[in-house]
Amino acid sequence: MDVSLATCTYQEFTPDMGTPVRTTVGRPRFPLPYPLTAHAKLVTPTRELLGIKAQDAYEFSYRRLLNERGGIDRIRDELIRIAGAYDLDSPLVLLCFDRMDRLTPPDDWCHRFHFAKYWTEHTGQEVPELGAKPRTSHQQSGLF
Incomplete structure (x- = not known):
């Protein structure tokens, strides 16, 4: 069994995207x-990394x-357990706070960007970013 993944921010996620993790x-x-x-504890960075x-x-x-947490096999097992507890047909959407306004680094990145890259390198499965919507002028000014 395999699992489908995507990433997004807490703020941009909507339930039609998949299962929020x-x-x-x-x-x-x-x-929320x-x-x-x-x-997904194995994917979560440490406070020191932040x-x-x-x-x-x-x-x-x-x-x-x-890799110290068990690498791709252990991470896949954790994500499959999460998917099995909810909706196997729905992608797991890995959430964090960091908003990426552009789809490519180096300007915007966070652990979910690096995890998606790691996952794709090890499994061959792409992990789409579902957020990264341009901010409005109100959001840029800090009003939202």
Whole structure:
């Protein structure tokens, strides 16, 4: 059995996209208009990783963490268990807070971008980003 994955922000996710799965160190501190079903703990970065600002150093450290946690096989098993507990026909949408306004790095990236790359390299399965919608002028000004 395999699992279908996508990524998005908590803020941009809608239930028609799939099954929402937390991949963040902390829970959202704002109300969600949908139930948060599960937490993919093996994909979640550590608080220490969050302090790394250089993308190459972050990616190196995050990949090392993923491998130390059991690598792709153990991560796949965790994600399959989550999918099996919910809707096998629906993709798991791995959520985090970081909004990516452009679809490509180096300008916008976060752990979900690096996890998608890691997953694709190991499984051959693409992981689409469902967010990355351009911000409105109100959002850019901090009003939203």
